[in-house]
Amino acid sequence: MKFSVKVTLKTDVLDPQGKVVQQTLYNMGMDTLRTLRQGKYFEIEINENNEAKAKNKIEEMCKKLLVNLIIENFEISRI
């Protein structure tokens, strides 16, 4: 079973990298651009047939290592 995990910075956490990317796109003429935030993306395959169980495992992975819950949020999706 395969899942994706999207990790994003919480809204009150400054994202300097995203800011620079946003400014660069703006400078390139993308003047309709309003905001841009940068995040991380993981694809994870797991040996488990029960989707609920698999999702729980992925959530455990996120909480224990992949995500720093002080500064980041995450979203798990089946792919």
Add this chain to the structure above:
Amino acid sequence: MNSTVIVFPGSNCDRDIAVALEKLNFSNKMVWHKETDLPRSDLIVVPGGFSYGDYLRAGAIAGKSNIINEVIKHANDGCLILGICNGFQILTETGLLKGALLRNKNLKFLGKDIYVKTINTENQFCNKYKKDEVLKLNIAHNEGNYFTSKDHLKELEDKNLIPFKYCDKNGNINEEYNPNGSINNIAGIFNNKKNILGLMPHPERMVDQIISNNDGVNLFKSLLD
């Protein structure tokens, strides 16, 4: 006093801190991250560097290494723990210290001398410093921008858990002399019991007048007291 320096793949200030500790008469041992036991230690140092190449987040992988479980046990039993630079990042990733170290606000790697002011000297790490003393220390980091929740920040200030803040050479604490964007100019913090100190500047680089200055010496002398 018995000290132990933890060494990870990618640590690069482990020998600097060992030299500083030995110069100040600590009896020091180096321990590789794969070990599962610690020698008898009064002080454990998590040194600076780029453990595991800063993969995932700075300090995240080292924070799950074998030896860290032992460091956490010792910390909870009251052993003195000092995390410098990457060591500070690792301590926040383990949860021993709250908050997180984000990318520097200006996105640049910073390698330079800066000034910090001693805010709290009534603790095991800073008792040889005078209050409001201005120290010249060195920083070398890409993720030194300390961030924490509003509630925790209030707790840090109210309980006097911030020993060092970035300042100018006259001791003025302001945004202009905040090198990395740290909240409230924080350069280092304690846990509630004040047996764990994490800081971004490198006191171990300032223990010899010939190569730098002596502003870091009193941190180690405080520990010996």
